[in-house]
Amino acid sequence: MRSGTLNVPGIVGFGKAAQIAREELAKESVEMFRLREKLRNTLERELDEVYINGDLEKRLPGNLNMSFAYVEGESLLMGINDVAVSSGSACTSASLEPSYVLKALGVGEDLAHTSIRFGIGRFNTEEEVDYVANRVIEVVRRLRELSPLYEMAQEGIDLKSVHWATEG
Amino acid sequence: MAYSDKVIDHYNNPRNVGAFPKEDPNVGTGLVGAPECGDVMKLQIRVNEESGVIEEAKFKTFGCGSAIASSSLATEWVKGKTLTEALAIKNTDIVKELSLPPVKIHCSVLAEDAIKAAVTDWKKKHDGNGK
Numbered sequence: 001m002r003s004g005t006l007n008v009p010g011i012v013g014f015g016k017a018a019q020i021a022r023e024e025l026a027k028e029s030v031e032m033f034r035l036r037e038k039l040r041n042t043l044e045r046e047l048d049e050v051y052i053n054g055d056l057e058k059r060l061p062g063n064l065n066m067s068f069a070y071v072e073g074e075s076l077l078m079g080i081n082d083v084a085v086s087s088g089s090a091c092t093s094a095s096l097e098p099s100y101v102l103k104a105l106g107v108g109e110d111l112a113h114t115s116i117r118f119g120i121g122r123f124n125t126e127e128e129v130d131y132v133a134n135r136v137i138e139v140v141r142r143l144r145e146l147s148p149l150y151e152m153a154q155e156g157i158d159l160k161s162v163h164w165a166t167e168g
Numbered sequence: 169m170a171y172s173d174k175v176i177d178h179y180n181n182p183r184n185v186g187a188f189p190k191e192d193p194n195v196g197t198g199l200v201g202a203p204e205c206g207d208v209m210k211l212q213i214r215v216n217e218e219s220g221v222i223e224e225a226k227f228k229t230f231g232c233g234s235a236i237a238s239s240s241l242a243t244e245w246v247k248g249k250t251l252t253e254a255l256a257i258k259n260t261d262i263v264k265e266l267s268l269p270p271v272k273i274h275c276s277v278l279a280e281d282a283i284k285a286a287v288t289d290w291k292k293k294h295d296g297n298g299k
Contacts, residue, residue, distance in 0.1 A: 072206055074232035078171070078179055090206045091232035096271070098206065113206035146185055146236065148210035148228040149203060164202035165285070 028122045033061035035120050035129045040064055042133040047140055049153075053088075053107050053115055062120035065102075067111040068136075070150035071143040076116060079139030083132050089113040110159075171233055172267035178237035183244050186226040188212045196290025198282045207231040207275065209239045211282035213246055213254070215290055222246045222254055227282075234272040238262050238279035251287050 043050055049069035065088075068076065073087025086092065088099030090113060098112035107115070116136070120129065144150040149159060171179075187210075188195040194214050201208040208231065214224040225243035229236045241262055246254045262268070262276035 070230060072231050072235075075179070075236060078176075078233045089232075091235075094271070096274075108204075109206075110203035113203070146182060146228055147230045148199065148208055149230045151187065151210075151228060159203060164204075164208075165200060 024122075029061045032120050032122065032124075035124060035126060036062055036064050036118075038126070039118060039120070039129050039133050040066070042130075043136060046133075046137045051111060053102055053111075054105050062122075062124075064118040064120070066116055066118075067107070067114045068116065068140050069111065069114055070147045070153060071140050072113050073115055075143055076114075076136070076139055079143065080132070080135045083135060085119075086117045088115040088117070170269075174241075174266050175233055175237040175268075178240040178266075179233045182227075182236060182240040184224075184226050184240065184247075185228065187228065188214055188224070188226055193293055194290075196286040196288070196293070198285025198287075198289060200281045200285050201231070201278055203230065207235050207278055209235065209278055209282040211239060211242060211279075211286045213286045213290060215251065217294075220250050222249055222251070225286075231275065231278075232272070234266065234268055235275040235278065237266050238268075238275045239282060241265060242279040242283055246283060246286075251290070254283055255287055257283055 040052070043066065047068065051067045051069070053065040053067060072091065073089030074091040077085065077087055077092065088102045088107075090096050090098045093099070098109050099107075099115070102112040102115060103109070118132070152159060152162070188197075190197050190212075192214070194217060196213045196215065198211045199208070208229065210228045212226045213222045215221065216223050225246045227239045227243045229239045231239075242257070245257055245261075257280060259273070259276035259280040262279055263273055266276070268276055
């Protein structure tokens with residue numbers, strides 16, 4: 001008799017994964033970190049007004065969450081639709097609320113809407129990272145040309161001081 | 169997210185992106201939405217003072233694909249219309265044209281608001297010049 005059903009494939013798989021991690025994690029973390037940093041540095045070098053969300057040191061080596069000011073996350077996702085990433089913007093959530101995780105991290109709502117989460121894994125290559133960086137840069141630049149907020153910022157307007165009429 | 173072909177088309181080929189000088193007396197500017205909401209649309213119309221017809225329109229939008237498509241479509245639709253005809257454009261027309269799902273209906277509402285705000289701004293500049 002048994003009182004329930006255990007997830008045998010899951011247990012065996014998790015055990016095997018733990019073994020692989022024990023053997024490879026330290027080495028692979030170094031490479032994932034290198035690729036993550038390459039992505040981050042490339043984006044920061046080519047684009048202005050990009051911000052890292054969350055602590056840069058106390059962070060998984062393959063994780064990058066960045067905000068691209070003046071460009072909304074879902075529209076950015078549409079432009080890089082051959083890359084699997086996600087956004088903390090309200091438009092990408094079913095609840096139409098921005099990410100509560102970013103909120104807890106102290107990220108302002110306006111920047112939450114412009115955030116993208118990149119997850120680099122043990123099988124990603126440097127070519128893939130370069131490709132993603134170039135696509136993101138291209139799409140951010142294009143969408144900033146469409147952005148009234150970018151236009152206002154270029155004109156020297158402090159967006160925080162603007163009185164936004166939410167109705168016509 | 170499943171987008172209609174028309175939304176994808178407007179996203180890849182947005183119509184009438186750009187800006188007119190705000191101070192131009194024949195330009196009406198509507199700026200609606202807020203950065204904290206994740207949606208801001210700026211829609212401008214250039215009106216022929218004599219005929220009262222909108223000759224040109226331009227937009228810029230901070231928002232998702234549906235928001236960009238809604239405002240791009242709005243600039244297409246207002247061109248060649250009188251102010252009264254432009255005010256008659258309903259968000260439901262935009263929803264239908266772009267096949268927007270329920271969760272994106274608010275994007276069409278903002279586009280309708282942007283048109284109305286642009287018309288209101290133009291009328292304010294022409295106060296006393298006869299409506």
